Amino acid sequence: MPIWKNLSVIRKFVQLLAFLFLVYGSVFVGFYSADKLSGAFPVLSCAYDAKTADYCVLIPLQHQLGHGLGPAIAAGKFTLSLLLPILTTLGTFLLLFILLNKAFCGWLCPLGFFQEVLGMIGQKLRLNRTESLDDNLVDRIRPAKWLMLGLLVILLPLASGLGFVGHELGDPFCQICPSRILTSLFAGQLNQLYIDTSSTGYMILSIIADLLFGLILVLSLTMRQPFCRICPLLAMHALFKKVGLVKLVKNYTPRCDKCGLCAKACPMDIREIHTSKEKDILMPDCTLCGRCVEFCPDKGVMALKYAVIPIKVSDPAYFKERNKAQKRWEGKQKPSRRVKKD
Amino acid sequence: MALFSINAEAAMHWSPVPKEKSHGHGGHGGHDRHAGKPFLLHAGEGAEVQLMSPSKVVQPLTLEHGRVSVKAMGTGNYHALVAKRSVGDLHESAVRYIYMNGKPSGVSPSLLIGHEKSALEIEPAPLAREHWRYYSNTDAQFIVRFQGEPLAGAKVHMQTGNGSSAEFAANTEGLVTIPLPEDFTYEKPGRMANPPSEFVLTAEHHVGTERHITTFSYGYHINPEHWQSTELGLAVIGGGMFIGGFITLRKRRRREKK
Numbered sequence: 001m002p003i004w005k006n007l008s009v010i011r012k013f014v015q016l017l018a019f020l021f022l023v024y025g026s027v028f029v030g031f032y033s034a035d036k037l038s039g040a041f042p043v044l045s046c047a048y049d050a051k052t053a054d055y056c057v058l059i060p061l062q063h064q065l066g067h068g069l070g071p072a073i074a075a076g077k078f079t080l081s082l083l084l085p086i087l088t089t090l091g092t093f094l095l096l097f098i099l100l101n102k103a104f105c106g107w108l109c110p111l112g113f114f115q116e117v118l119g120m121i122g123q124k125l126r127l128n129r130t131e132s133l134d135d136n137l138v139d140r141i142r143p144a145k146w147l148m149l150g151l152l153v154i155l156l157p158l159a160s161g162l163g164f165v166g167h168e169l170g171d172p173f174c175q176i177c178p179s180r181i182l183t184s185l186f187a188g189q190l191n192q193l194y195i196d197t198s199s200t201g202y203m204i205l206s207i208i209a210d211l212l213f214g215l216i217l218v219l220s221l222t223m224r225q226p227f228c229r230i231c232p233l234l235a236m237h238a239l240f241k242k243v244g245l246v247k248l249v250k251n252y253t254p255r256c257d258k259c260g261l262c263a264k265a266c267p268m269d270i271r272e273i274h275t276s277k278e279k280d281i282l283m284p285d286c287t288l289c290g291r292c293v294e295f296c297p298d299k300g301v302m303a304l305k306y307a308v309i310p311i312k313v314s315d316p317a318y319f320k321e322r323n324k325a326q327k328r329w330e331g332k333q334k335p336s337r338r339v340k341k342d
Numbered sequence: 343m344a345l346f347s348i349n350a351e352a353a354m355h356w357s358p359v360p361k362e363k364s365h366g367h368g369g370h371g372g373h374d375r376h377a378g379k380p381f382l383l384h385a386g387e388g389a390e391v392q393l394m395s396p397s398k399v400v401q402p403l404t405l406e407h408g409r410v411s412v413k414a415m416g417t418g419n420y421h422a423l424v425a426k427r428s429v430g431d432l433h434e435s436a437v438r439y440i441y442m443n444g445k446p447s448g449v450s451p452s453l454l455i456g457h458e459k460s461a462l463e464i465e466p467a468p469l470a471r472e473h474w475r476y477y478s479n480t481d482a483q484f485i486v487r488f489q490g491e492p493l494a495g496a497k498v499h500m501q502t503g504n505g506s507s508a509e510f511a512a513n514t515e516g517l518v519t520i521p522l523p524e525d526f527t528y529e530k531p532g533r534m535a536n537p538p539s540e541f542v543l544t545a546e547h548h549v550g551t552e553r554h555i556t557t558f559s560y561g562y563h564i565n566p567e568h569w570q571s572t573e574l575g576l577a578v579i580g581g582g583m584f585i586g587g588f589i590t591l592r593k594r595r596r597r598e599k600k
Binding site for chain 2: 026
C-alpha cells in the first residue's frame with residue numbers, strides 16, 4: 001500500500017507537524033506572534049514551554065477559577081462579569097472543538113503523539129505489546145478522566161481561590177501534567193523537571209508529576225496510550241462531543257457481532273464500537289484516530305465523516321492492504337516465555 | 343521597601359511602586375484586576391510620560407510626585423510605559439513593559455516591542471512572559487537599536503536592586519546577552535517567599551554632539567534551583583520507570599499464565 005493512502009501514516013505526519021508547531025511554534029511564527037496565537041487558539045500545548053506557539057485550555061481555566069472566581073466569591077464580590085473570562089476560554093476552545101471535535105487528541109496532541117511514537121519504538125524493539133487491556137481494567141480506568149477534570153481542573157483550583165486549600169493547589173493539574181515536562185524537555189528546558197522542596201504540597205505534586213512521567217515513558221512501550229485514558233481533556237471533549245463536526249458513524253450489520261476487528265484495532269479499547277447498533281459511535285474515550293474505520297473489513301459499515309462529507313469509509317480492499325502493511329510493520333513478535341518452553 | 347539603591351547618576355528609569363504587603367500571588371497581578379498599577383519614574387523630572395497600547399495607541403500620562411497609575415486602554419496584553427526628555431543635546435528615554443488584564447488585544451505584542459518608541463532603545467529579545475520569568479543565574483537577551491536599526495557593539499550597563507552592576511557589549515547585530523546575577527540573599531524556599539528585585543539596563547549613544555540615553559527596567563526573581571532539584575526529579579522519573587517496568591512484567595506474567 002502506498003504510504004500516502006495509509007490513514008495512519010497520514011495521521012502520523014499531521015501529528016508530527018502539530019508536534020513541531022505546538023512545541024517549537026515561536027520558532028516558526030516569531031515569539032510574540034506566538035503570544036497572539038496563545039490568546040486566540042487554546043489547544044494542547046504548554047505555557048511552561050518557552051518556545052510554544054500555543055497553550056492548553058486547562059491553564060487559563062484553572063487560573064480563572066483559582067485567581068478570579070474563587071477569591072471573588074470568598075470576598076462576597078461575585079458578579080456575572082467574573083464568569084466572562086471563563087466563558088471566553090471555554091468559548092474559544094469550543095470554537096476549535098466544533099471544527100475538529102475529538103480529533104484534537106488523535107491528530108494534534110503532542111503527548112498523544114509522543115506516546116504513540118514510544119509504542120512504535122516498543123514494537124520495533126520486539127517488546128511484547130499488550131494490544132488490548134482487560135475489559136475490567138478498562139472499566140476501572142474510565143472514570144479517572146472525569147475525576148481528573150472535576151477534582152484537579154475545577155474543584156481544587158476553586159477551593160484554593162476560596163482559601164480552603166493551599167496556593168499550590170491553584171493549578172494542580174499543571175503541577176502533575178506529564179505534557180509540561182515533555183514539551184519543555186523537547187524545547188531544551190530542564191527547568192520543569194524537578195522535585196520542589198519549598199512546601200509539602202509542592203513536593204508531593206512534583207513527585208507525582210515525575211513519577212507519572214517515568215511511568216508513561218515505560219508503559220507506552222507496551223501499552224497503547226496510557227495517559228490518554230486518564231487525561232482530563234478527553235473528559236472535557238466528551239462533554240462537547242455532540243457539537244463537533246467530525247463524526248464517527250457505523251451502519252450496523254449482523255456481521256459486526258462476529259467480527260470485532262474495529263474494537264481490537266482501537267487504541268483506547270472501546271469495545272462498544274463493536275457491540276453498538278447505534279449510528280453515532282463517537283464514545284467519550286474516542287480520540288478519532290480512525291483506526292476502527294481502517295480495520296473494518298466490510299464496505300461502508302464504518303465511516304469517519306466531516307459533517308456529511310465522508311473522509312474515510314471502510315472498504316475490504318483497503319482493509320486487506322492495511323492489514324498487510326500493519327503485519328509488515330510489526331514484523332515477527334517475540335514469542336512469550338511460555339511459548340518458548342513449549 | 344526600597345527596591346533600589348540607585349546612585350545619584352542613575353539614568354531615568356521606571357520601577358513599580360513597592361507593595362506594602364505581599365499578596366502572595368506574585369506574577370498574576372493580584373485579584374483586583376481593575377485597579378491601576380502604580381509606577382515610579384526615577385530621576386525623571388520634566389519628562390513626558392505616555393502609555394502605549396498593544397495596537398500602538400498612545401495615552402499621555404501625568405506624573406504626580408514622580409508617580410503614575412496605569413490602567414489598561416480598553417484591551418489587555420503588554421503595554422509600554424514610556425518616558426522621554428530632551429534638554430539641549432541630551433535625549434533620554436525610559437521604557438518598561440507592563441502586562442494589563444483586559445479584553446484580548448488581537449494584536450501581537452511584537453508590534454509594540456518592535457515599534458520605535460525612542461531613537462535609542464533596548465528591546466527585549468524576547469520579553470519573559472507567561473510562566474517564564476527573568477531569573478537570577480540565567481541569561482537574558484536584548485537588542486539595542488538606534489533609529490530602528492541594531493546598534494553594533496553598543497555598551498549596556500546593568501544595575502540591579504540587589505546592588506550588582508556590570509557592563510556588557512552588544513555583538514555586530516546589536517544583540518547583548520545579560521547574565522542576570524545570583525545576588526539574592528536566600529532565606530526561605532519558594533518563589534513567593536522571595537520577593538523579586540529589579541534590574542535596569544542603560545545604553546548610551548553619541549551622534550556628533552547629540553547624546554542619547556535609554557533604559558529598560560524589569561523584575562527578576564531568585565532562581566528556583568535553590569528549592570527545586572533536577573537531580574531528585576531525575577531520580578523520581580527513574581523510580582516511575584522502575585514501577586512501569588514492574589507493572590509491565592507482572593501483566594505479561596499474568597497473561598502467560600492464562
